[in-house]
Amino acid sequence: MAQETEELAGFRAELRDWLEENCPAEMRDGSSPEDHTCWGGRNWVFESDAQKAWLNRCAAQGYTVPTWPREYGGAGLSRAEEKVFLSELARIDARLPLQSFGIWMLGPALLHFGTPEQKAHYLPPIARGEVRWCQGYSEPGAGSDLASVQTKCEDKGDHYLINGQKIWTSYADKADMIFALVRSDREAKKHLGITFLLIDMRNEGVSTRPIKLISGVSPFCETFFDNVVVPKVNDEGISAVVGTVNRGWDVAKYLLTHERSMISAMGTGLGGARPLGAVLKDDLDGDLDTSLRAAAMKAEIDSLAIGLTLERYKDMANSGQGVGDASAMLKYVGTELNKDRHELMMSAGGSDALEWGGAFGDRPADWLRTKANSIEGGTTEVMLGIVSRRVLGLPG
Amino acid sequence: MLAESARGFLDEKAPVKHLRDMRDAGKTHDPALWKEMAEMGWAGILIPEEFGGVDMGHAAAGVLATEMGKTLVASPFLSSSVIAATALKQVSDARAGEALAAIASGERTYALAIDEKSKFNPEGTEMPARREGNGFRLSGKKTFVIDGGFADRLLVLARTGDGLTLFDIPADRAGITRETQSMIDSRDAARVVFDEVEATGEDVLGQVDDAMSVLKPALEAGQAALAAELSGVAAGAFGMTVGYLKERKQFGLLIGQFQALQHRAADLWCQTEVTASAIAHAGRMLDADPENATLAVSLAKARATETAKQAVIEGVQMHGGIGMTDAFDMGFFMKRARAGAEWLGDYGYHAETVARLKGF
Ligand SMILES: Cc1cc2nc3c(=O)[nH]c(=O)nc-3n(C[C@H](O)[C@H](O)[C@H](O)COP(=O)(O)OP(=O)(O)OC[C@H]3O[C@@H](n4cnc5c(N)ncnc54)[C@H](O)[C@@H]3O)c2cc1C
Numbered sequence: 001m002a003q004e005t006e007e008l009a010g011f012r013a014e015l016r017d018w019l020e021e022n023c024p025a026e027m028r029d030g031s032s033p034e035d036h037t038c039w040g041g042r043n044w045v046f047e048s049d050a051q052k053a054w055l056n057r058c059a060a061q062g063y064t065v066p067t068w069p070r071e072y073g074g075a076g077l078s079r080a081e082e083k084v085f086l087s088e089l090a091r092i093d094a095r096l097p098l099q100s101f102g103i104w105m106l107g108p109a110l111l112h113f114g115t116p117e118q119k120a121h122y123l124p125p126i127a128r129g130e131v132r133w134c135q136g137y138s139e140p141g142a143g144s145d146l147a148s149v150q151t152k153c154e155d156k157g158d159h160y161l162i163n164g165q166k167i168w169t170s171y172a173d174k175a176d177m178i179f180a181l182v183r184s185d186r187e188a189k190k191h192l193g194i195t196f197l198l199i200d201m202r203n204e205g206v207s208t209r210p211i212k213l214i215s216g217v218s219p220f221c222e223t224f225f226d227n228v229v230v231p232k233v234n235d236e237g238i239s240a241v242v243g244t245v246n247r248g249w250d251v252a253k254y255l256l257t258h259e260r261s262m263i264s265a266m267g268t269g270l271g272g273a274r275p276l277g278a279v280l281k282d283d284l285d286g287d288l289d290t291s292l293r294a295a296a297m298k299a300e301i302d303s304l305a306i307g308l309t310l311e312r313y314k315d316m317a318n319s320g321q322g323v324g325d326a327s328a329m330l331k332y333v334g335t336e337l338n339k340d341r342h343e344l345m346m347s348a349g350g351s352d353a354l355e356w357g358g359a360f361g362d363r364p365a366d367w368l369r370t371k372a373n374s375i376e377g378g379t380t381e382v383m384l385g386i387v388s389r390r391v392l393g394l395p396g
Numbered sequence: 397m398l399a400e401s402a403r404g405f406l407d408e409k410a411p412v413k414h415l416r417d418m419r420d421a422g423k424t425h426d427p428a429l430w431k432e433m434a435e436m437g438w439a440g441i442l443i444p445e446e447f448g449g450v451d452m453g454h455a456a457a458g459v460l461a462t463e464m465g466k467t468l469v470a471s472p473f474l475s476s477s478v479i480a481a482t483a484l485k486q487v488s489d490a491r492a493g494e495a496l497a498a499i500a501s502g503e504r505t506y507a508l509a510i511d512e513k514s515k516f517n518p519e520g521t522e523m524p525a526r527r528e529g530n531g532f533r534l535s536g537k538k539t540f541v542i543d544g545g546f547a548d549r550l551l552v553l554a555r556t557g558d559g560l561t562l563f564d565i566p567a568d569r570a571g572i573t574r575e576t577q578s579m580i581d582s583r584d585a586a587r588v589v590f591d592e593v594e595a596t597g598e599d600v601l602g603q604v605d606d607a608m609s610v611l612k613p614a615l616e617a618g619q620a621a622l623a624a625e626l627s628g629v630a631a632g633a634f635g636m637t638v639g640y641l642k643e644r645k646q647f648g649l650l651i652g653q654f655q656a657l658q659h660r661a662a663d664l665w666c667q668t669e670v671t672a673s674a675i676a677h678a679g680r681m682l683d684a685d686p687e688n689a690t691l692a693v694s695l696a697k698a699r700a701t702e703t704a705k706q707a708v709i710e711g712v713q714m715h716g717g718i719g720m721t722d723a724f725d726m727g728f729f730m731k732r733a734r735a736g737a738e739w740l741g742d743y744g745y746h747a748e749t750v751a752r753l754k755g756f
Contacts, residue, residue: 143716145646168717213720214712214727284515289744290751339709350514351540351738354585356578359514364580367734368727371712372720379716381656 004084012084016091022057023094024050030095033361038098041132042176058097059128065103068111072119073127079315101170102126102133104262106179108322109196109255113243121238122198135259136166136180136199136223137252143168144382146181147190147249151225153182153197160184160197160240162205162228168376172208172221175201179255185246196248198240203228215368216356259377260327264334265310266373276300276341280348283360292347299340306333328378328386335373336380342367398456402463405436410469412632412725415582418470424576424584425546430471434502438473442481442617447496449481454617455679458624462675465628466635468732470583472505475543478621480506480551483562483614487602495549495564507547507567508618509538509588516741518553518560518611525554525561525595532556534563534571534593542739544586545576551601551614552590559605563595570594581731613686616693619740620678623693623700626736627668627675630700630707633729634664637711644716657714664703664710671696671703691753694746701743704733 004012027050029036038044038051046052058064061075066085068074077085089096107126110119125131142149151164162182172178178199185193199206205228210218230240243251276296280288288296310330313323323330345353346367352359353367374380388394410429418426433439441457443449457478464473476499484492484499498504510518523536534554544550544567552563567574571593574586602610638661641652651657678696681689708730712719719726737743 138717141645143646145648148647212722214722214730216722287515289748291744291747343705346734347737347742347744350742351511351585352514354540354577354580354735354738356580358577364734368580368730371709371730372717374713375716375720380713381654384656 008080008084011081012088015085015088018061019088019092019094022054023092024054026050027054027095027097028093030089030093033363033366035362036095038095038129039100039132039171039174040098040129041100041174042130043174044129044132054095055097055129062127064098064129065107065127068107068123068127072111072123098129100126100129100132101135101175102131105135105255105259106133108258109179109242109251112254113196113251115239117238118242121236131176132171132174134169134172134175134178134201134223136169136172136178138168139165140167144379146252146378147194149181149183149194151180151182153184153195155184156229159232160230162197162199162225162230164225166223166225168211168220169208169223170220170376172201172223173210177201178206178223179242181248181252184248188246191249193246194248194252195245196242196251197230198242199225199228199230203230205229213369213372215365217365217369254322256378257322257324257327260331260383261310261313261323263373263377264306264327264330264332266334266338276303276344279345283345283348284350288348292344295340295347296344299337299344302333302337303341306330306337309333325386325390328383329391331377332374332380332383332387335370338373339370342370398452398459399463402438402460403466405432406463406467406469410464410471411467412728415468415470415728416725419582424470424582425472425543426470430505431502433471433473434500439477439502440481440496440500441477442485443477443496443500444485447493448500449496453679454620454682455676457617457621458675458679461621461624462628462631465625465630465732466632468581468629468632468728472507472543472547474618474621474625475508475547476504476506479508479614479618480549482617483551483601483610484564486610486613491598492601504549505543505547506549506551507541507544507586508614509541509544509550509552511540512536512538514539516738516745518608518615521553521555521560523552523554523590525556525563527556531594531596532561532563532599534590534595536590538588538590540577540739541574541586541588543584544574544588545584550588551611553607553611556605560607560611561604562601562607562611563599564601565593565595565599579735581735582728583732583735615740616686616689617682619697619746620675620682620689620693622736622740623678623696624675626697626700626704626733627671629729629733629736630668630671630704633704633707633711633726633733634661634668636726636729637661637664637707637714640715651714660710661714664707667703667706671699674699691750694741694749694753697741698743698746698750701733701737701746704736708733 063075065074066077067082070076139149154161178201180197180199181194182197183193184195205226207224208221210221212218233239276299280296313326317323349360349363353363437450438460440449441452444451481499484495525532525534547567550565550567571591573589577585579585644651674696678692681692711726718724
């Protein structure tokens with residue numbers, strides 16, 4: 001590691017003490033393959049007192065969203081400080097205290113497009129893990145062609161009336177709020193008639209139906225809006241529209257660049273995960289055949305290089321603005337790598353990994369789940385299309 | 397001819413929905429379906445006519461396996477009618493004849509108990525069959541015994557002193573316990589524990605210490621048929637995918653109009669054709685020159701494993717969100733392709749075999 005400035009070294013020392021005192025022993029299993037994600041929200045049931053304490057202590061420091069401004073529940077860390085923060089968490093194998101669509105997606109969009117009132121109203125509860133958001137983008141007819149969403153939004157004076165259907169809404173049945181793309185102008189060109197709307201899932205007329213994945217779990221849903229009344233301004237005077245009416249596409253796209261950067265990081269096995277080679281060697285008592293060994297070496301090299309690429313792009317992104325169209329590149333390489341890594345882990349597990357909940361626990365379910373990585377948040381084909389047209393400037 | 401009639405029967409009696417319904421009902425075997433297959437001669441496809449079979453050979457067995465793969469049929473065909481039948485055919489005694497007749501009629505099912513660890517490695521078998529008096533005592537554990545949860549009899553590979561010996565014993569013999577595994581592909585598989593199980597010389601298939609002269613042809617027959625089944629899995633997934641490319645619209649166009657998908661679908665078809673040649677060749681070699689079929693069989697299994705993997709990964713990807721749902725069939729294809737990749741030797745195992753035989 002390069003020499004740290006005195007200031008950063010001081011921050012590191014302080015943080016180390018704080019973590020020592022505040023990170024419960026039970027929360028120091030961040031690299032465990034089991035899913036211990038804390039998603040927060042009104043309906044969240046903490047798996048332990050330690051999980052709750054860890055969330056609350058981090059939230060009090062702004063450490064659930066370390067780079068967000070302090071006034072919105074963050075710790076106002078610089079990029080350099082954030083790196084120190086993450087490396088110190090990794091050092092003690094601490095879990096992230098909270099993860100959510102609010103943190104990954106809505107938060108960055110609100111920081112960029114929200115009014116001061118919207119930020120003050122919506123961001124702190126995300127940071128504290130009190131409100132859980134879901135993403136209402138995709139519809140049965142609007143997947144890759146997201147801008148053709150049809151969910152109807154009618155202006156009824158003091159409120160909007162929403163009718164339509166979303167699909168593949170992850171955790172809609174567990175979420176408190178949804179950020180949705182709705183069609184507010186049917187006459188305009190398709191990108192120019194979309195509004196980015198915040199809707200309370202408790203509203204009358206909102207319903208969800210879980211869909212089972214090939215991995216056996218049901219994390220996503222169909223979400224229906226049946227004459228849902230969304231006040232333009234809520235009781236506290238906060239507008240339900242982010243950005244401008246009919247200009248929701250700008251917000252939607254911006255949010256996607258953050259979502260894509262986040263998804264891309266899943267494949268690199270950084271943040272404490274063991275190197276693939278070590279995992280495979282253990283599984284096979286060191287007995288890796290030539291083809292598996294070669295494939296694992298390639299995946300490890302790619303994983304290290306892609307990890308560095310993610311870091312490089314984060315460093316380049318000017319203060320929290322995200323990486324723009326390059327997020328398409330990051331998502332493509334990161335998710336394809338993640339799929340390869342899981343293929344390799346299945347090969348290494350052999351027949352023992354073919355059993356639900358067998359010797360390798362969730363490994364087969366996780367493997368199946370990774371197949372969605374190159375679909376959710378925009379498919380690999382859509383990512384390569386963005387790179388071709390927007391980065392390379394190819395016609396089409 | 398055989399392919400068409402098989403297709404007609406399977407589309408009616410064993411579409412993918414049949415596997416789904418069995419899974420949802422917690423079942424892994426449908427004896428009534430197997431009986432019907434036996435009545436059509438499928439159970440005896442490799443069995444001589446004198447024992448009630450139709451004796452059509454390995455190429456024909458491959459044709460049936462391919463058709464079964466297309467709709468992910470779960471049946472004892474590979475374990476009983478290909479692997480066990482081929483093993484029993486290497487032995488010419490009255491007992492073997494009786495066993496072949498029982499397989500051909502569909503009355504008796506077999507499972508092959510070889511694997512002890514997570515990878516196929518028959519030569520590395522450790523489970524001992526200790527000599528005791530005139531007989532043996534088998535103690536140890538076998539895993540990933542396909543069809544082992546319901547099979548009437550087991551072919552068990554065990555170590556006898558210096559060599560390996562293949563035993564043919566009833567699955568309910570004292571000392572045997574079977575624990576059904578919950579497999580991702582919803583097929584039947586079991587872990588089988590042998591606790592001082594008694595076996596006599598009568599139970600030995602072939603010669604003591606010389607399992608391979610019986611087992612090797614059986615394994616190769618099984619590997620070739622499994623390769624054929626995997627090519628069917630690939631074809632089934634591919635068919636659904638091409639259909640979807642012609643049906644799903646985004647951006648006002650059929651997604652099959654996008655060249656990015658066209659080329660990948662076209663590539664998959666090209667790979668499928670190459671794999672089909674390897675599979676047909678393996679069947680022909682097993683029929684014409686079984687002593688020298690190893691290379692052809694490993695080639696087929698390696699290719700089929702890769703093609704099926706490509707077909708199911710593309711299958712999910714080109715379907716987008718719906719491909720990830722359990723309500724849609726593509727996931728079943730993906731799971732079968734993965735299980736088929738491991739059974740009887742994975743890609744690496746067969747690639748090593750090819751490399752060795754090619755003098756690498
Ligand atoms: C696990 C999971 C979780 C998800 N969570 C959410 C969520 O929380 N909220 C939400 O709104 N959505 C969510 N999605 C939906 C996801 O964003 C869509 O599935 C995705 O955008 C693709 O849309 P589609 O499923 O309609 O596929 P389609 O768009 O129909 O695509 C089918 C195939 O065609 C290809 N294709 C389409 N257009 C082109 C083109 N122009 N050129 C080349 N190829 C093309 C696609 O790449 C794909 O391979 C989730 C999906 C999954 C699988």
